[in-house]
Amino acid sequence: MNTYDYTTIQLNNLNIAEQVIGTGEPILFLHGWGANIGLLQPLAQRLSKDFTCYMLDMPGFGHSDEPPLAWTVYDYASFVLVYMDYHKLEQVHLFGHSFGGRLGLILGAQHAHRINKMVLSDAAGIRQETPFWSRLRLNTYKSVRDLLHNIGLNLLADTLREKYNARYGSSDFNAVSGVMRQTFINVVNENLLPLASQVTVSTLLFWGDKDEDTPLWMGQKLESTIPDAGLIVHKGAGHYAYLEQLAETARVMTFFFQQD
DSSP: OOOOOOEEEEETTEEEEEEEEESSEEEEEEOOTTOOGGGTHHHHHHHTTTEEEEEEOOTTSTTSOOOSSOOOHHHHHHHHHHHHHHTTOSOEEEEEETHHHHHHHHHHHHOGGGEEEEEEESOOOOOOOOOHHHHHHHHHHHHHHHHHHHTTOHHHHHHHHHHHHHHHSOHHHHTOOTHHHHHHHHHHTOOOHHHHTTOOSEEEEEEETTOSSSOHHHHHHHHHHSTTEEEEEETTOOTTHHHHTHHHHHHHHHHHHHOO
């Protein structure tokens, strides 16, 4: 979904696409990896009668510039604070989907004074244990690749890398290149579960029980780890549970954010 309304602002020498709609208390919306404002708008439009909804394409996504070098998830979290400061937002409610959920965990743990309440949908951030044979395959590949480089067969090493990535790399990994590929590696290798126990923000979790990208057990783990958290499971929904159950998500979020 690349056709959507937005305006452009400049933050840290980057052109950033954003859209701000509605009136009332502010909600900051953070999209998932590979997504953009367009996938946030349906939910924001439903909430905009009660809240001011701030949406942005994170650097490297949608219509925003790529970061100048490979970022970590902590760099993105810091950038969110820069965005909030630009709009003079001392405190916001936060909605984060998938990758945006990673940022929510960091902000809720390390910058809780900037977050009022938080809703995370199918949040990423918990690393799954890699099967033994997958680890063995990866380590073997790296050994052969490095050996080829060491003996000067760089072209062959590059060919091996391309074939390995094409066969075993995830769709998200293969969809990006350059600085965003290393950024992806940085992001997915960061285990944020230890931060979950440090989140002091009241948190509501939405999850699809058919989510294959961030399985339901991850939501259950976050619910049991975040001190003040509740989990709502959308039956039959996948990784975009908040969109598949849009009306219910908006209704519950409105109630949750408006309670003292």
